[in-house]
Amino acid sequence: MKKILLLFMLGTMSLGYFAQTYVPFPTSNASWIDIVFCDEHHYELVGDTVVNGVVYRGVYLNTKAYTQGPTGCFNINSFSIYGYYAGAYRNDSVNKRIYFLPPNHNRDTLLYDFNLFVGDTLPISYKRIHNQSNVPLVVSRVDSIFLGGIFRRRLTFNNCSIFNTDSLRLIEGIGSNQGLLGDYNICDPWQTGILYCFTNNGQNVYTNTVGTCQLITGLNTNKISESELEVRISPNPTTGIINIESELNIETLEVHSLAGNLLFTLTPLSIATAVELPNAPGVYFIKVHLKGGELVVRKVLKQ
Numbered sequence: 001m002k003k004i005l006l007l008f009m010l011g012t013m014s015l016g017y018f019a020q021t022y023v024p025f026p027t028s029n030a031s032w033i034d035i036v037f038c039d040e041h042h043y044e045l046v047g048d049t050v051v052n053g054v055v056y057r058g059v060y061l062n063t064k065a066y067t068q069g070p071t072g073c074f075n076i077n078s079f080s081i082y083g084y085y086a087g088a089y090r091n092d093s094v095n096k097r098i099y100f101l102p103p104n105h106n107r108d109t110l111l112y113d114f115n116l117f118v119g120d121t122l123p124i125s126y127k128r129i130h131n132q133s134n135v136p137l138v139v140s141r142v143d144s145i146f147l148g149g150i151f152r153r154r155l156t157f158n159n160c161s162i163f164n165t166d167s168l169r170l171i172e173g174i175g176s177n178q179g180l181l182g183d184y185n186i187c188d189p190w191q192t193g194i195l196y197c198f199t200n201n202g203q204n205v206y207t208n209t210v211g212t213c214q215l216i217t218g219l220n221t222n223k224i225s226e227s228e229l230e231v232r233i234s235p236n237p238t239t240g241i242i243n244i245e246s247e248l249n250i251e252t253l254e255v256h257s258l259a260g261n262l263l264f265t266l267t268p269l270s271i272a273t274a275v276e277l278p279n280a281p282g283v284y285f286i287k288v289h290l291k292g293g294e295l296v297v298r299k300v301l302k303q
Helices: 002-020 226-230
Strands: 029-036 039-051 054-069 070-093 098-103 109-113 129-131 140-147 150-157 169-171 185-186 193-202 202-209 233-234 240-256 264-268 270-276 280-292 297-300
Touching: 039 070, 070 297
Parallel strands: 129 185
Antiparallel strands: 029 039, 029 193, 039 054, 054 070, 070 098, 098 109, 140 150, 150 169, 193 202, 233 240, 240 264, 240 270, 240 280, 280 297
C-alpha cells in the first residue's frame, strides 16, 4: 500500500512539473544587470512601442565601461557611463518564445525559445553564438527553478565545467544566465557574460552571489526617444570609417576613447556624415548632438 501511495505521489509531482504554466517575459517594472569582461550592462523597461500593429516592450541600456588594460579591467575606479535605446521585445506565449526588435528595424527576430527539450539544438537567434568548445549546443537537462514565488522552466546546455565557466542556462521569464541581450560566449572564461541580477516589481527575482542589484541612475529615460531610433551608424564593427545618418540635422559629433577622453569634434551641420576613427583598434564612444538639443551616444568597435 505504501509503495502504491509513493508511486502515486511521484506521478502527481511529475505530472505537475510537465503541466507547469509557462512564465512569459515581464511587460513592465523590470531590470536586468549583467557583465561581460569590462562592460557592466543595466537594462530597464521604459514603456511600450507599437510597430506594424504589434506591441513591443522597450528596453533602455545604460553601460558602465571600465578602462581596459593588457591583462583586463585594471582599475575599477576608472570608467565611462553611457546609455541608449537598445530595442524592444514581445512575448509569444503560445509558442513559448521571445522576439526582439532592434533599433531602426521594422521586423523582429527570435531572441529566446523556451519550447526546447533534451537533445534539441540551441536555435539561431538575435544572440550570436561564439563557441570555443566546437561542440554543438544541445539541451542536456530540463528542470524547474523556484524564483520570484513561482516555478520557472530551466534549460541547461552542454556542461562547460572543464573550461572553468558555467554551463549556458535559459530561464523562463528571465532570459539567460549570461545576460539579457549579449551574445552567447561558450567555454570562454574571459568573454562569457554573467547575469548579476533580475528585478521585477521591486523584487530581486534572480541574484548572482558575485553581483549587485544597484541600477545606474540618472541616464535612462521614461520614454523611447525618436532620435535614438533615427540615428544610424554603420558599419559597426568597422575597420576605420563609419557612416552616420539621422533624420535630424547633426550639429556636432564627439569621438571619445573608452576611458572617456575627448579625441576630436566635428560640426557636420547635415543629416549624414562620414567619420574616420583613430588608428588604434578598440572601443570608441560617438556622441551625436542633434538639432533641438538632443544627444545620442553610441558605442563603436574598431577592429
